Amino acid sequence: MTTEMLRGEGVCMRFGGVHALREVDVALAPGRRLGLIGPNGSGKTTLLNVLSGVYRASAGAIRFGERPIERLGPGARARLGIVRTFQHPQLAASLTIAENVRLGAALGRRVRGSSAAEEAARSEAALERFGCAAYAEGLPDEVPYGVRKMAEVARGAAADPAVLLLDEPAAGLSREERAELIAAIEAYCGDHPQVAVCLVEHDVPLVTALCPELLVLAAGQALASGPAEEVVRDEQVRVAYLGENVQVGSKEEVR
Ligand SMILES: Nc1ncnc2c1ncn2[C@@H]1O[C@H](COP(=O)(O)OP(=O)(O)OP(=O)(O)O)[C@@H](O)[C@H]1O
Known part of the structure; x- marks a missing residue:
């Protein structure tokens, strides 16, 4: 069982004049369940791409344990146990x-x-x-x-990952299918407590039902991070993304 931490430090990604990520720090220690939220175009998918090697960051460090892995492509990173699914x-x-x-x-x-x-x-x-x-x-x-959609996640889980990066696995699913997916991810996490999971998802009750911690991106920058209850109360996060009436979700409520 791998016990390495996947870490991005000062990660920047530019596409021409677009700064998709600006100095983002993220750490995925074994067992961490991190929800990645933010408005459309805020850089969530780009961050998963940079962590999984689909894109090479314009600046910043990506490490797996002590090892710098910026130069490794997605296949090599996957062979280390860094596995992503696609929206x-x-x-x-x-x-x-x-x-x-x-x-x-x-x-x-x-x-x-x-x-x-x-x-x-x-x-x-x-x-x-x-x-x-x-x-x-x-x-x-x-x-x-x-x-x-479920098969995409199943394929990632079957790889026996150390780090599982899930990009909007619930997008486009019916209410029943979402409930089934949540239950399945929850059961998977219960059986694999060492796997670090990063979940990109717009539905805040859903993401917080699975992830006790959140990282919020806005315009490519980390706006807030920490325990979900604190992050959803953060004034900047409410102004930039959530609005006033969002609460954290429980597993029971989102079923
Ligand atoms: N391959 C690319 N070429 C050019 N610009 C890109 C590319 N990929 C992403 N971008 C730009 O980077 C910014 C961040 O995009 P990204 O897809 O990471 O956002 P997101 O938070 O995942 O959005 P959504 O919630 O809509 O999926 C956007 O301005 C997007 O247009």
Whole structure:
């Protein structure tokens, strides 16, 4: 089990004249559940991309434990156990849902040298947990959108990650599907207490039901971070993003 912390320090990302991230610090220690919130275009996806190696930061340091990993691409970072999911499922169209999830498990196998039997067990468990088992032999185009979204998370979970970065896994899901997803992520977290999870999500009651801590981005900058109850009361956060009536959610309320 990896016990390294993924850390971004002073992370900047520019796209031409757009400063998507400005001097953002983030630390994902083992077991941390961090909700990443903020207005549209505030830099949440960019931060996940920079942490997972999809983008190379314009400035700042990314470390995994003591090791600088800025130069590693997404594949190499995934092999270290830094795994991300995408808002729009990135499933291989020619592979079944089960085969897609097995790809995730195979990645975990390369990371940790686990056996083929362990890899198969992780795939089965992830398919079951994230409600995909009944659709396992379907192609992504043949299954409902909600199943594709769940399969995207299942594939990440099957990789046996040290750090799991989830980009809006609940976006576009029905109320029932969201409840199912929350229950599944919650159960996954309960069974994997060492995994650091960073969840990007606009629904604040949902994200705070799963994550006791929040990092708020606004215009690429960290506006606030800390315990969710404090962050949602923060005046700047309310003005920039939340408005007046947002409360933290409990797992029961969002079901
Ligand atoms: N590949 C890119 N090229 C140019 N600009 C980009 C690129 N990716 C992101 N941006 C810009 O960076 C800023 C942050 O975008 P990002 O997608 O990270 O925001 P976000 O907080 O995830 O938004 P949303 O909640 O809408 O998903 C935006 O101004 C966006 O247009």
